[in-house]
Amino acid sequence: MIKGESRSHPGAPASGSTRHNPIPRKPAKSWWKRWGEETFTAYLFLLPSFLVFAVFTFFPVIFSLVICFYRWNLPHQPVYIGLDNFKWLFTDPIDAPAFRQSVFNSFYYALGGIPLNMAISLLLARFLNRQLRGVVLFRTVSFLPTITSTVAVSVVWMWIYHPADYGLLNSLLLKLGLSPQSWLRDPHLAMPALIAMGIWKGMGYNVIIFLAGLQNIPSRLYEAAEIDGAGGWTKFWKITWPLLGPTTFYIMVISVINSLKAFAQMHVMTQGGPLGRTTTIVYYLYQQAFETFRMGKASAVAAVLFALLLVLTFIQFKVVGSRVHYD
């Protein structure tokens, strides 16, 4: 799997090593010198990273699979209850609908903006894929929202979405003769408002990935199409769109994964409200674990989230492979 350098194995016959080593060979080295030292040093080099992964990734994953089966309401001691946490999650008359809603909200947030997100990003990337003055400047500007922290961005957008007439968005609506909205306090508009902010924030990243994809398409394809008399529209649908397929799919999967993990914007802007309409899976998990301190139930939620993310990440890895090889 690993493409190592094409040098001879230390344990290989002497003919291989003379290539690098013109000096006459010394008498046979000990096993330790030839083999053990390299393995030992290698593992020594891996040790610091491994310790961190072991304690803060591998152990927590296993531990969380254990906690799922316990009722663990801090500060009380854990009690083994078998699959009751999952039963509660899927069948409890009060909590199951709340959990279902959080799953729905997560997917609403993750998928709701995708078509618009893709269209805007691709359009901008197409515009930027030219050698004219100002491309670099615009690329820099469009990337600003991505590097600004979600908390800072959320505070600004809370102010933009302010429900009064003097809120920026409402004042624009009033100017256009439309009625003002309460945005983040409106159960039907809160999630679309978060999605719109998400598109604004993630656009710069998508544009850069699309741009890289566009530049991987050989220009001779376009030249050949031009000779055959193809117009701009035909060239887009017959060359750009199919060849950009893997890139588009990659951006889609990455957007969905990142959206499913989103937390800060909900915590800053809506606290999961109004009427639980912006309580996503991660936010629900946070409420269970760190507001009511029900660690077992929250771990069951985490297990469901883990399964979802694992499937998506697996797809992403598959796509990364094809994205790299397609040209």
Next chain:
Amino acid sequence: MTSRVELRSATRPRLLRRPREAAFAIFWYVFLSCAAIVVMMPYIWMISTSLKGTEEIFTYPPTWIPREWHFHNYVDAWNAAPFGRYFFNSLFVAVIVTAGQLITCSLAAYAFARMEFKGKNVAFTLFLSTTMISAQVTLIPSYLLLKELGWLDTYMALTVPFLASAFGIFMLRQAFMTIPQDLEDAAKMDGCGRLRFLVQVILPLTKPMLASQALFAFMGNWNSYLWPLIVTTSKHLRTLQVGLRYFVGQEGGTQWGVFMAATVFVSVPVVLFYFLVQKSFVEGIALTGIRG
């Protein structure tokens, strides 16, 4: 894995000879200018509000350029919460994590790129598998673990879990593999050990990759929110992001001039930093697909 991506246009520059091309160029600039204004609008609105007095903030229709300039919003915001402390915390934690990641990643990447040892494939797969596990999933067990260790509400909780990065190891490994083996053989003959070769030869030769790796680590940590939110309880350990959230949350949401001033000084340092290093940042993202 990937070839180096050049973020330049594939089409060759042409002189704007024909009127059709000139018309297109004008359309192009108008469209992109509009897009740039839309993208920048929240920032302009933030700065504009941060300079307004309370009365002007609550008037309709809103103004883009303040009639009276209230710079004292910035002073008020800075004094209303321990923002100096928050800045120190964020910077301290991000620097420790970045430096620590560069050290652990360089060592592991060297082993994977330039050494042969038993179990290499297994170890590499194991390390890469950590990228499939997101922090949201291990949040609860990690929290309980830190609680047991007595690390909650300490700098340890904010730094130690992030001292390794599988993405970093993977990227540095790619860079380290490009150093010719002859160089290492020659160094070895002169009695240079592996660690010294890594520090004195490989690291200086792979500076661009190290720089972009450092950038990702720093930005990712600086902007992180959920983890510092749950592992810190005392005010003096809050990072800038958590501090800003509590500052805006506690006031009942009316002092928008002061809130925007606080948001300006939370976000502007990162924006300035980004302008300084944006080229390597953008190229790094195109190259690796990692978001900061």
